Amino acid sequence: MRKLIQWLLLLALPFVALMGGVAWIDPFNYFGGEGPVPLETRKANLRHSGAVMPYYTLAWKLVEYRRRPVADIIIGDSRLTRFDEALVSRITGRELYNFGVPGGNTPSLFKTFWYADSLAELKTVYLQTGFRNWSAAQDYDIWEGPQWSTSSAIHYVTDRDVMGKAWLDARAHWGAVEAEGIAADQWAVVMRNERAVLEGYGFSPRFADELKRVSERCKERGIKLVIIDLPVHNEVHAIETELGLEPAIAEYKALMHSAGTYYDFAGPSSITADRSEYIDALHTSKELLDGVIRELWQGPLVNGQVSGEPVPAP
């Protein structure tokens, strides 16, 4: 008996050490302690590479939001990376939580909504989205992994991806790591990807049904639902026109209008033509995004092709 227990303890030893190491470094700030790696380093590593960004960012935000839920949230994709929620707070005097996640898609939009709804009495929900995100082919999952690993302490300390992030944080703190920057051919890569996405576009009735459920929930709970389509460069619109997607876009916009207050900055306008305002065809510069924020939250709207009423400062 004693021999067996000794064997089991010996077997458990490396795993206990690994779990202890993960808890000590606390890569997604789950335990909220000081830890050996500064918070800034752990936060900076969320954007280490394109491959890890969706998982790391979502895991961090799930933990952060659960610790301190906020009534106003904006949910979306990588286009919210440069979104300055502090600017919105300065304008409105209300805190806004940015749930923007690189690789975020329509399923993650909904799942994040239900997650936030389960934790807070929501007042205003901004859904940042875009026509391309509503294609049935965009039904991939970025949610389950981060959600699972941050749902309990034992999941957290035994998850492979959390362990990978802990290792990255340790290397960044005690050694050096080089983050993957924006590729020189980023614009071309995004355009190739957008063409593939738009060529394979097929409207998803499932997404439409889920949006209806979200919209009904907001009405039931008195939550203001605002849908924002951020600017997209005209080169993407050219592909949409080439592929004859105008009817599908009209159908999509009608769906957005039916769900909540809809602000459309995406359609061709004076702010979708200038390449210098964009990092790539989908991602705007911070300056342009700040302009959109001012128009939306401060008004009057001067540039965007905006439909519906301006959002009054709450």
Add this chain to the structure above:
Amino acid sequence: MAFFPQLVAGPIERAASLLPQFREVQRFDADRAASGLRLMAWGMFKKVVIADRVSAAVTHVYSSPHDFPGPVLALATVLFAVQIYCDFSGYSDIAIGCARVLGFTLMLNFRQPYHAASISEFWKRWHISLSTWFRDYVYIPLGGNRTVKWRWCYNLFITFLISGLWHGANWTFVAWGALHGIYLVLAIVFGPLRDRLATASGLVRLPRLNHLLNVGWTLVLVLIGWVFFRAATIGDALHIVKASFTGHGAWLDPAAAKTIVQSLGLGATDLAIAFIAILFMEAVHLVQARWGAAAFLARMPSVARYGVYTALVASIIYYGAYHGGGEFIYFQF
């Protein structure tokens, strides 16, 4: 009922074997407990590293089979064969291992079923506790094989039809049972012809090749059966079987082959993990068949054995597919 290890999904133990064990005083035996824990770990590996990982791909394809070309459907069916084996044999190993830790011996339920060289051999290796139960309580009372040939075939067919129905009130399960019944009846009817063909073609002089061909052929028949077992409707199953034999020229084009694999909906990491884990499992099967896993491990130096156990536990903790499902398939039956 309180004997929890095999309560939910077997092995289906006979009273004559189990009840006397309840009457015995069970004393803790460290070696037996270690052996039970080893078996539980192996079962967990099959369940969480392989079965739960490939289940996402199987569900993805089988939920809308008309959206996928033949090679994707065929690949998903192969993955389902892996999933159901790893899921159910994994559970059986956990149950047997758990009982062993407590001092009880449960019967072996799986013995490398996909290595079978005929359908009748497959049923001597797959869910052994259920197939022997059906043999003893349905097939033999019907008259078994000690009767005229047509009645023997009838008894076999009826036994498998009932076995299909036992899995659920769905026509797909009935079709699966009936299909296996037909396989066995055809094996009886055409057995002599098959033997003559093997002799005439010279295959009998190449026993290894002959065996390999028989294993391959049996596997194809079992896979066709699994299509009916997994599909939502008979219509879906017929479509999958028909389409699965088409479009395999695409494997010759690397770009098309990549698209086929990507269509499974599994990420590159998950695919790589599943592939390596399946290879490892097959290697373990070979070791089990040749030397016996326990004897093989006992011959290893302690440090190497410690390495094997550590790697096994590490793979369960860090490479298990823990989100997105994980129910045992056979819990529904």
